[in-house]
Amino acid sequence: QVHLQESGPRLVKPSETLSLTCTVSGGSFGTYYWSWIRQTAGKGLEWIGRSYVSGSARYNPSLKSRVTMSLDTSKKQFSLSLRSATSADTAVYYCAREYSPAAGSFEFWGQGILVTVSS
């Protein structure tokens, strides 16, 4: 069974970088797209971006200037960096694996990690 687990600091100061890692167990790593999605009560679910082992990545234009994603296939991990964090970035962050028959849909999700941006 595929399992995803988010990890990282749960409290980030304004203007600093929010950094999260997703560790994948079970299943193949190199043949799927891996995404980050966040959820807030106000804006709902927001797709942040996706990455692939080839190094290609695609980001939401609303966050593109501040986001970097990367993968470490040897560790079966992928990561998210969101620079210049503000209170608007406070959210539950999910990592997810896209669904092979329908790339762009999300089949497996981590449990989510609540990150608060506050001084």
Added chain:
Amino acid sequence: EIVLAQSPATLSLSPGERATLSCRASQSISDYLTWYQQKPGQPPRLLIFDASKRATGIPARFSGSGYGTDFTLTISSLEPEDFAVYYCQQRDDWPRTFGQGTRLEVK
């Protein structure tokens, strides 16, 4: 970006009743529409992809329909575990976007 509008915001029904949830896209997305179910404290769960195809392990009481801009998720006979929030999401264009959700609550 493509905006998905879900209606109603809240739907109050009883177990055994039929639920009909709507999702409308701001432009045509062919059949690239996905439905998820989310319960408190859990991540979304993939139910339906490509408008009408059930994901692995999803009960037959869940069905989806639609094409272009108008889509429907139907739960034929509500079970107690079906009361949750339901989201639609499009994979036709970038960025991927989600609807605001329909809360299905017990009447």
